[in-house]
Amino acid sequence: MAQVQFINGQSLSNIPWQEAPEGIRNIPLWRYSGNPVIGRNPLKGVARIFNSAVVAYEGTFIGVFRGEQTNGIPYIYLGCSEDAIHWSFNEERIQFVDEDGESFMPIYAYDPRLVKVEDTYYVIWCQDFYGAAIGMAKTQDFKTFIRVENPFLPFNRNAVLFPRKINGNFVLLSRPSDSGHTPFGDIFLSESPDLTYWGKHRHVMGKGSEWWESLKIGGGAAPIETSEGWLLFFHGVAGTCNGYVYSIGGAILDIDNPSIVKYRCQNYMLTPEEWYEERGFVPNVAFPCATLCDADTGRIAIYYGAADSYVGLAFTTLNEAVQYIKSNSVVTSIDTEIGKR
Numbered sequence: 001m002a003q004v005q006f007i008n009g010q011s012l013s014n015i016p017w018q019e020a021p022e023g024i025r026n027i028p029l030w031r032y033s034g035n036p037v038i039g040r041n042p043l044k045g046v047a048r049i050f051n052s053a054v055v056a057y058e059g060t061f062i063g064v065f066r067g068e069q070t071n072g073i074p075y076i077y078l079g080c081s082e083d084a085i086h087w088s089f090n091e092e093r094i095q096f097v098d099e100d101g102e103s104f105m106p107i108y109a110y111d112p113r114l115v116k117v118e119d120t121y122y123v124i125w126c127q128d129f130y131g132a133a134i135g136m137a138k139t140q141d142f143k144t145f146i147r148v149e150n151p152f153l154p155f156n157r158n159a160v161l162f163p164r165k166i167n168g169n170f171v172l173l174s175r176p177s178d179s180g181h182t183p184f185g186d187i188f189l190s191e192s193p194d195l196t197y198w199g200k201h202r203h204v205m206g207k208g209s210e211w212w213e214s215l216k217i218g219g220g221a222a223p224i225e226t227s228e229g230w231l232l233f234f235h236g237v238a239g240t241c242n243g244y245v246y247s248i249g250g251a252i253l254d255i256d257n258p259s260i261v262k263y264r265c266q267n268y269m270l271t272p273e274e275w276y277e278e279r280g281f282v283p284n285v286a287f288p289c290a291t292l293c294d295a296d297t298g299r300i301a302i303y304y305g306a307a308d309s310y311v312g313l314a315f316t317t318l319n320e321a322v323q324y325i326k327s328n329s330v331v332t333s334i335d336t337e338i339g340k341r
């Protein structure tokens with residue numbers, strides 16, 4: 001297969017990396033041998049950090065972390081790292097403000113994603129808005145975080161912004177839900193010229209016919225722009241007699257019209273197997289929220305929450321991930337349509 005390229009990719013020579021282990025590999029992702037990279041009680045007043053997102057920033061790394069406080073309420077904390085493996089965190093929760101500078105602190109905030117579009121970083125998370133809904137804030141310096149209007153009505157989760165405007169508009173993936181443990185869910189896409197008014201809603205992907213994603217799916221890491229289309233790592237959920245199992249899936253969306261799925265991998269890309277994925281506050285969860293990419297080598301580092309208790313790191317290359325998705329792709333007419341019924 002011809003080499004796949006990142007589009008608008010950056011050099012990231014300090015991306016964390018380990019070569020794939022020897023032996024049988026059934027999946028195109030391999031775990032960092034030092035996982036979990038964030039363990040229990042990582043911070044005063046915080047019992048667990050998981051489902052968190054990182055970016056490269058000024059030669060080092062910075063991230064927004066879901067911290068489960070010792071009162072059980074999740075909030076978002078800022079962390080930084082020299083190597084994207086060892087993290088230190090601000091003890092203070094991120095202090096969000098409204099446009100007018102007034103404090104805005106949601107009752108709870110969880111599952112943050114972090115995406116740079118042009119010169120601004122956007123944090124997107126789930127918060128209470130008369131039920132579970134999407135919250136959003138912007139920052140340019142990781143000191144001031146200014147709230148952006150809530151994009152959608154409740155109930156919704158797993159919102160992920162594309163890293164550039166498409167046809168002049170911001171584009172957001174989301175997963176309409178209920179306010180509880182949502183036993184259903186497809187990925188949709190919405191556009192906005194200004195991050196205030198959202199429309200042109202499209203269906204992107206439905207829960208899969210494969211067992212590992214047969215209950216619901218949700219956006220994961222920000223889509224990665226490549227010569228094959230937008231590479232999306234998402235989560236797929238199976239409902240078993242002992243509860244939900246969250247795996248990592250992979251798909252490639254059309255570059256100009258990402259409501260069209262070009263390829264969708266029928267196999268999971270990673271599923272809970274290690275102790276830190278199978279055992280924890282919620283067992284059997286691998287929940288991807290971010291990637292780092294190095295355009296020079298094609299390396300991809302994937303950050304995922306493990307068992308609602310830890311942060312795990314996994315690796316792949318652009319070629320291996322895309323080749324695996326393409327060679328195991330099954331798309332239905334619901335995937336390949338524009339998604340506007």
Ligand code: BMA
Nearest residue numbers: 051111181282285287305308
């Ligand atoms: C989902 C979200 C995630 C969590 C997952 C498994 O509904 O709440 O934050 O990781 O459940 O508990």
